Amino acid sequence: MAYSTERRAAVLRKLEPPNAVPLRQLAKEEGISEATLHTWRREARRQGRLLPDADAGPEGWTSRDKFAAVLETAALNEADLAAYCRQRGLYPEQIQAWRTACEQANDWDRASSQRLGQATKEEKKRIKAIERDLARKEKALAEAAALLVLRKNAAAIWGDGEDA
Numbered sequence: 001m002a003y004s005t006e007r008r009a010a011v012l013r014k015l016e017p018p019n020a021v022p023l024r025q026l027a028k029e030e031g032i033s034e035a036t037l038h039t040w041r042r043e044a045r046r047q048g049r050l051l052p053d054a055d056a057g058p059e060g061w062t063s064r065d066k067f068a069a070v071l072e073t074a075a076l077n078e079a080d081l082a083a084y085c086r087q088r089g090l091y092p093e094q095i096q097a098w099r100t101a102c103e104q105a106n107d108w109d110r111a112s113s114q115r116l117g118q119a120t121k122e123e124k125k126r127i128k129a130i131e132r133d134l135a136r137k138e139k140a141l142a143e144a145a146a147l148l149v150l151r152k153n154a155a156a157i158w159g160d161g162e163d164a
Helices: 005-013 023-030 034-046 063-073 078-088 092-105 108-158
Strands: none
Touching (some): 005 034, 023 034, 034 063, 063 092
8 A cells, every 4th residue: 555755755754753663553544564664764864864763762873863963963053953843852962972972982993902002012012021920940950950061060070069
C-alpha cells in the first residue's frame, strides 16, 4: 500500500523529539506496520533528519542522532540553540558535550599514537635500565668466578692454610 508523501511526513513528525511517540504505539495509532515505520525512519535518518528512538532519552540516542543534532546546531546562535533545545527536549550542555565528543573522535588516532609512543619510550627506558643492571651483575659474577679460580689455584700451589 502506497502512502502519500504528506501522510508520510506527518507520521515522521510524530517520531521527532521532544514528544516522540514510540514506534510500536504509532504503528497501532496510524494502522501502519512497524516494519514500514522502521523503513521510513531509517530513510529519514539517512537524509540527516533527527529521529531518535522515543523510548530512549537524549542520553540514549545513537551516535548518528547526536551527530545530526550537532550538525543542525553548528551555525545557531545562543537564542536559536535554546529554542532548538526546547523544541527537542534537550539542554544546550548536552549539545556542547556531543560537539566536544565529535571533535575528539577525529583526534583518537593521533592521541592513540601519542600514548603508544609514550609507552614505547617508557619501555625503552625500562629495558635500558634492566640491561645496565644485568651488565653490572654479569661483571660482578665474572669477578666472583675469577676470585674462586684464583683461590683454587693458590690453594693448589701453596697448599691449604689448614695444615699449618
